[in-house]
Amino acid sequence: MKRKTLVALMAGAAFALGSWAAKAEDLTIFWAEWDPANYLQELVNQYAEESGDTITVQTTPWADFQTKTFAEFNAKGDAYDMVVGDSQWLGAGATQGHYVDLTDFFNKHKLNDVMAPATVKYYAEYPGGSGKYWAIPLEGDAIGWAYRKDWFEDPKEKEAFKAKYGRDLAVPQTYAELRDIAEFFYRPDEKKYGVAIYTDNSYDAMAMGVESAIFSYGGDLGDYATYKVDGIVNSKESVAGLEMYKELYKFTPPGWGKTFFIEDNQAVTENLAAMSMNFFAFFPPLVNKATNPNADVTGFFANPAGPDGKRFAALGGQGISIVAYSKKQEAAMKFLEWFIKDDTQKKWAELGGYTCSQAVLKSPEFQNATPYNKAFYDTMFMVKDFWATPEYAEILDQFNQHIYPFVVGGKGTAQEALDAVAKEWTATFTKYKRYKS
Amino acid sequence: MAEIVLRDVEKFFGENYVIRKLNLTIQNKEFVVLLGPSGCGKTTTLRAIAGLEEIDRGDILIDGKAVQNLPAGDRDIAFVFQLFALYPHLTAYENIAFPLRATGESRSQIDGQVRAVAKAIQIEHLLSRRPSQLSGGDMQRIAIGRALVRRPKAMLMDEPIGALDAKLREEMRTELKRLHLENDSTTVYVTHDQVEAMSLADRIAIMNEGVLQQVGSPTEVYRHPANLFVAQFIGSPVMNVTKASVQTSGAVASVVVGEGDGSFGFPSELPQKMAAASHGQGDFMLGIRPEGVLVSRQQAPGYVPVEAHIIEPLGAYDIVDLKVGRQFIRARTASGYVGKPGETVYARLDESQTHFFHPATGESLNISFGGA
Amino acid sequence: MANVRLDKVTKQFGAHTAVRDLSLDIADGEFFVLLGPTGAGKTTILRLIAGLDKPTAGRIVLGGEDMSDWTVAQRDVALVFQYYSLYPRYTVRQNLEFPLKSKVHSYSRAEIDERIERASKILRISHLLERKTDRLSGGEMQRVAIGRAIVREPRVFLMDEPLSNLDAKLREALRAELKDLQMKLGGTFLFVTHDQIEAMSMGDKVGVLNDGQIAQVGTPQEIYNRPRDTFVATFVGSPAMNLVPGDLAGGKVTAIDGKLVVPVNGHAGSAQAGGVTLGFRSEDIRVGPDEATEAVVHDVENHGVEQIVTLRIGGHLVKATVPANVPVTVESKVRFGVDAAKVHCFDAKTGVNLTAG
């Protein structure tokens, strides 16, 4: 290396090292790498114009979002002032002291009335029913479905479907119907497949898909208050839900073994699947002609019901919390006050965010703004969530370890898989002394 | 055993000749040494015979059969490399057995042959050692054993003892010669060491810059070098060579060396012989070996006074640098004959050991005088 | 220039003793050659003097000053190596400049140029100055290496087999040049070699080294003619001195199964009777029909001016130098005798020469 270039490099390095500390005045919000984070950035830019405090939305890929966040929490780091944390983290954030208690703030602003009840329940309150709040619902989200209207409405298809199943081909109201339609469109010879579902088990992707089915089938993951799981997570309803999910996997495109929102959206844009499961947050690309050639013929529906007519959907979405180790908590608090204003929430929705504000959700402007907002509105009143205990990561991993080989690998039965989950969860909760005896 | 014929062999590297129009016949059972300085093409020639080097033109015949396009393995010759080329991971035994195993001979047969060869070259006690545990001499013996075990048509050796130290070289020389005597194998041997060539060869082929200079018995090349190159390459200390001219005054002829640095008397037929060699009276190159320079402590007829410059005592004899004008001429004298540097002594050139060369081409003028 | 004195120097490398209690005096302006086989400790001695190694015991004195604590640079000696004698990637000129640009010297540019010019003229390398060292021939490289030593006029020139990688002719030529150079410069030279011809032809004095100890110091003639023991006797001279076992009795040695009887003179004549080793040089053998001992010609080596004939007497081999014009054929029978005045008689056990004092 020439000496000059070397000197230049060193100088560059020194400059870069020197500039680390420069952004100390700003607030930082940590979130996962996805569009809502960008919308949020746009939103907070307006706050910056109004208040002078600049806010940066820092992001990291979903796959290591949780790891990164907790690595920083555990280091008691002040790199982030606020975190838009997953609903399931609430327990860990609250009990381990990572989150600032927002109960007073909550009560002062009567957020119980302002925000949609499900979002308050799952995004903000911990433990359930305690009246203690740790976050402000920020991004509502839940599992929904996209489907190919053109395939569904094709007269020939309609006729063939009717001939085969004895009823009209229409948006499925139950899982059973969904299954039939998936089977109907499953035509590997034509490179057409029935359904796209979540199968990635590196975080909560697959769990979200599975629990949607389990909840609709009347099953549950356990009693979140008493930590009782045996007989609940492996009840016959839960087993039936899981079996249905496994059944759906049969009609997925080939190699559908590690899929999440990207793949499921791609299934629609690339004419692979008739129906595709996804979080509402990922639907925007599907209605834009530039990104989805089938935008005009893509429709949306809410998660179907189980055999007993129960209808639930897995909750996604996040609340925003103030990090206990932040040195700028006051400024953060000021921002939150701005954020919960009706105007802000409206603006938030306009930008593409999924507001949790009841007023905004109920407004016709919102519901008609996109083809899927109505489905979103419907869904937000039938959501259920995964465990939110501090040992959430461990039990999620255990869940994945047993569900995944069953669904994707075809190992064992649904009953065996869920029995094993029940056993390990009980052991884990015992280890963490969750049972009062 | 075989006769090897090189016919018009040529090899070039780009524009340059590595071997130029080489014609050489190596008789059956003959020991021929290819001698020359490094880069003269001798090793390339040897490797061409072995098939380790492709030639660009000409024929190589072994027992009358053209082999230049055959791979080395099909020529049935053995090759002993300068740096031994022993297989480092194999024992001495395995090294010697290698050529037999390669051709798939039976185990018992191999064993017999290896042991016989080991006995012949006296390394039976070393058979289980690896090359790294052997001295240079032993390694070379094993390399030779590996060559011998095959009973090849011919043995080719590329400076096989060049890497050994002086004392060992002397010993190995005798051994090699005896080995050849006992095996009668046609041998082509490459070296840059004229002592080795002289003491080993039936005939020496001297090469320089890819061109064969002279072929002949050691005595022939020593006594009748075909040109200046051969004259100076053979013999130690090196033959004195100086520019010279003939001067005649009356019946007395003398040779003036250098630019009139000194003059030595010569028989009077020199001018005629010069003329006969069609060289007139001009300058020529005069060559005389140190032993042809006769030195006397006393003034004597025909002797001219010179100053001793450096004396190199070599034990059995001394080499004395004589200062003749600005020229130095080295003489071989009895040990201690000249006392110390700076002394004046008297010298004469022995005409029977004097060589005359063409000043431009360096070719010998073939002028000789009868024994002194 | 300076004299060099080694005072009871010992050098050990782990368990191996390379130099053992060695004392040596090299006079100012002397060309001293250390001769010995590989592993005798020659190079170690040079490195000790240069300061590249530290002696385990003993003192090294240069020009009257004890140098034990001096660093290499402080000793101001020049050293020419056998291998890798030049700095790679440098031109010849840069190589020659290198020692003149060290911190311990401060030469002006003009002086540096002048010295390089002088040295390169002496060594006839002026035309090579701008050349990179990897484009030099072996002889040129060694000349440059020597040049690097002489540009700075060191107190002592140390040379570690500088000629051994060169071919015979070049070696012969450089031998004379080096000797000439030393005479011109008048410097103290310590030259190390395993080649006895080099030692003999160049040295004012030769020190024969064996196994870390000095076997003999003397002029070349002394070493050749009066070897102190069988080691020196065989190491110096080519072909090596013939050694045969014999019995000493009544001033005569009977050797080779009684086939060779030689009267011995000097101290040996009065020595105690018993087993001895009889030594004689090849040129001291006469071959002729009237000689006493019969032998078979085992091998003949033509050396041009003379032939070295190996004679076989029973199981013994003896080498004789015979003029080139005497016809000898292998496996023929000849007779030979030994010049009684030139035989040496060595103690069979210790190898010490009993003949000369």
Place this chain on the structure above:
Amino acid sequence: MATAVMNRLDPRSRAAARGWSDLTIRNVFIIPTIVFLIVFNIFPLIYSLGYSFTDFSAASNEPVQFVGLQNYRDLLTDENIWSNFVITAKYVIVSVAGQMLVGFGLALLLNRSFAFKGLVTTLLLLPMMMSAAVVGLFWRLLYSPSWGPINYIFGLGDFAWLSDPDTALYAVAITDIWMWAPFVMLLSLAGLSAVPKHLYEAAAIDRAGSWYTFTRITLPLVSPLLMIALIFRTMEAFKTFDIAYIMSTQPTTELISIRLYKQAFQQWDTGKSCALAYIVLIMVLAITNMYVKYLNRAKER
């Protein structure tokens, strides 16, 4: 030339010539590195050895309790952990064997002179210059039956490389082979070029055929370098994390490093993770030691 003036150095220049002693230089050159390695490699190990006997969790503020060998006992009796080890062993064997075969094979092909040899060799090194994370990501796409070119080019139809639990590990191994065979190739080339040419000539003279020459000369002489390549690749394969982590989430591809990562950084079970790390470390050391012993034996010859 022999002027007496210059024979002595003046005291000032003599002092200038002194400089650091060899001992000082040795210490200055070596000790910082040793200290650095101890601080940043050994100290952390001791640190984690301590934690491996506790129930410490980096994620909680609860007091740390000494649990003795409990962590080790739990791990060594945990079937899941054992299955992780089995998966890792399978992966190491397949991937390293593949790299050695492909890499050495490539080196054999390359070990002759032809135009653009240098360029071709450098181009072949490109895979190992890429980030494993990116490689994993793209290979996942390459393997995709719906969107990737591999199945199309090889006519494999809907073959589900990564979704089939039985093939996923091999699919990851193939990617690893693609990425690291060039490294083996590089070392093998070095080994091949270090076999003295005259040995091949000797073998040619000795009438040894190509196969015989290869097995009796080439292979034994290249083996020390192949061994070095083997050691390095085994060590690295044992440590594999990124490629596998990014390419597949199959339980059948959960290498021990991934298990370790999840346990340490997702579940924050720090004490137990330290214990597991130690078990892994001991295994790697044992394997390496085995190799090194063999290598030394091979070198002694």
Place this chain on the structure above:
Amino acid sequence: MAVVSSPRKAVFNRLAIVGVLIATIVFLAPIYWIASTAFKPRELATTVPPTVFFTPEITPFIKLFVKRVQMTKPVDKATYDAAPWWEQRIYDGGERVLRTGGAVQLSAYPDRFMNSLIVAVISTILAVGFGTFTAYGFSRFKMAGEADLLFFILSTRMLPPIVVAIPMFLMYRAVGLNDTHVGLIILYVAFNLSFSVWLMKGFMDEIPKEYEEAALVDGYSRMQAFFKIVLPEAATGIAATAVFCFITAWNEYAFALMLTNRRAQTAPPFIPSQLGSGLPDWTTIAAGTVLFLLPVAIFTFVLRKHLLRGVTFGAIRK
């Protein structure tokens, strides 16, 4: 200089060269595919059969450097027409550029790339530098327990990074080195140093010590001799070692993922995140990969002679 070979061997030789070409094509195909993807329109990135002929565009590179967001409805024509050409490309893809005030927001890529450069360059210089000094020390001076020390140095390379990661994480957390350049640099130096010492020792052993000794005799101190003579001679080894260290540091993923968040994070954990959130954007990620591969490829290509020779030297003699 060629051995006379049989016709069969000549045929084999030719076949081998054909084999090399095929192998090269096979090995380079994925890289070619990535590189060509970097110039494709997004919708052509994942077609089956793969699209071979297309009009190359640099939109992926533009997207790589700016922060974008998915649009739910097409942009209105006036805005589109008013936008500069590169922004139009982004609108074409159904996204819009994020701006703060009027200024375009850059993506994190330039920062991450710079971080990679800082961390990889500095850590390589340090690892090779220390390695060179230490190797020289081991090569030239005797030391008690030298073999053990060398094995110790080598053995530190055997540690799986995850093993060290936990205590490292705790230590860094304690001293505040988490998410700093210094922290990553130290880690990569620690990781590469053993390798560097090990390789450089081989090279140092190959350099004749006579060179330095000549310099000592010529009046230089050992340090001067080291810098003037040994260092230039070791250039080949230094280059080869640097290539290996640089490749390792440049591409390291696990530590970068675990120990850095934003300030010091390097590109390897970042590039995969460019996959996008709504639809996969392989073109942008390919563009990022290509740009990221360039420095290390150029570095290796420039030093390729040293690398090939270097491996021979260092690895054979230990």
